[in-house]
Amino acid sequence: TQEVFQSFQIGGNAGDIFDLTDSLSRMVKNYLIITVLKKELDPESQKYIGNTNSAEATRYYIQGKEAFFRRDYIPAAEMFRQSVQIDSNFAHAAGYLALSYMNRGINEEARKWTLIAFEKKEEVSRRTQYMIEWLYANFFQGPSEALIPLRQLMKMDDQTPFVHYLMGLSYTVMHQYERAIPYFERSLEIYERWDIKPAWVYIYTGLGDAYHQTGQYRMERKLYRNAEKDFPGDPIILRMQAVLALSQGKTNAADEYIGRYISILEGNAYSEAAITSGLGSIYRDAGLFDKAEEFYRRALSLEPDRAVRLNNLAWFLIHYDRDIDEGLELIKKALEIRPGDYLYLDTKGWGLYKQGKYREALEFLEKSWESKPMYDYDIYLHLEEARKAVSDQS
Structure with missing residues (x-):
């Protein structure tokens, strides 16, 4: 016997038989095409x-x-x-x-x-x-x-890899990297068992970041070797390989990854300022703050009136306590260009908090929280710190 895939039913008057037949024909045709598309x-x-x-x-x-x-x-x-x-x-x-x-x-x-x-x-x-x-x-x-x-x-269904990835991502957002790792690993295990390439590169980089944050550098390095096979020449993988190499003091390997990273971004028509800022983030994540600052300043010199360049350097100077006063001057300019930007309001509020101006800081951080487009755990932490500081002063 042949398998019955789908039954169709359509109501109407006998006088509309030709219209009904056309409607039923379209339903069957759509169903068959969708069935073929699904099989691919x-x-x-x-x-x-x-x-x-x-x-x-x-x-x-x-x-x-x-x-x-x-x-x-x-x-x-x-x-x-x-x-x-x-x-x-x-x-x-x-x-x-x-x-x-x-x-x-x-x-x-x-x-x-x-x-x-x-x-x-x-x-x-x-x-x-x-x-x-x-x-x-x-x-x-x-x-x-x-x-x-x-x-x-x-x-x-616990055999859907992307759901495991999203579980890991949710824990990562809350900086709970140890809890995220098993979900990211399970996601990749299912793809491997199915013998298909993961849906996208972030399934690798999510796990790579969690390994990095927990100091599991050997596991991270092995992961990127596999990632290169599925996503050869992907700048996100190259970026993370560079961060890992720099974190381990392997400057020659890092230079090779960075060179490939720059070449690919240039080929994709990224601006010099964007590439330079990206290099700043690589050195920042590797804990090489002097080098990171050098690149952030160079990026700003290339685009001195871009709010994003002002904020990148301001956030870096404030977050890592390198020059909070200068950071606040820079973020003031960024907010003049893009007033109300929730990320820039957070940078400003966090700088004021570090200066001990807790009530003023709370005002900016509350504005940032109210205007955020989606949940941001870092802003939440900043806001809670400011609220506690104001409460302790009362």
Whole structure:
């Protein structure tokens, strides 16, 4: 006997038989095309294909995910937008559209599409509902709340690597690296068992960062060797390899990674200032603060009126207690260019806190917290420190 894949039912009047036949034909055609598209996907993507009956919306959604995981967020957003335009109830596409905007820093659009997806969560599968709740928690609640729907997804199916990755990410956001590591490792183990490449590079770098933060350098180095095979020449992997090499005093290896890192960014048309600032972050993360400061200052000299360059150097000088007064002067200029930016308000507030101006610091940190587009654990810690200091003075 042959397998019955799907039954279709459509209601109407006998006089509308030709229209009904056309409608039924479209339903069957869409179903068959979606079935074929699903078969071309990896096991994980098949589970999260979404809640649409439109073959065209499905096609755009798949193309959007391919671009998203390549970190091509502009074409990804366009594909997801097309998908939602075809099927306005396609909540999964709306959720990925929100993430595409978030990764480009277009936070108001990201929040808007998160709310659109959230409004439709009762109309979708339980699996998709939990993913939408995770997205909502990231924007409007916090990492502890984001863990709740993820745990529900784990109960449904503990063989979905991306859910393990998101669990690890939530713990990383809270700086709980030891708790994050098993989830990141499990994610990679499942991909290896399936004999497929991980969805995107951050599954490697999330684990690499957790290893680094906990001093597991040997494990980190071994991980990057595997990552290079799946993502050859990826600048994010090269950046982290450079940080690791510098942290271990392996300057020759670090120079090689940095040279490749610069070459790739130049090939992708990054500005000299952006590349120079990136080098500052490499040396910063390796604990080589004099060198880091040199690059941050050079980046600012290349773009002296860019608020982001002013904030990068200001934050560095304040956070590492190198020159808090100069840091506050720099962040004052950044806020004149972009008043109300939540990151710049945090830098200003944290600088004032370190000067002992706790009430003034609290004012800026509260503004930062109120205007943040999504939960930020570091701002939360700064705010709590300021609140405690003000309370202790009372």
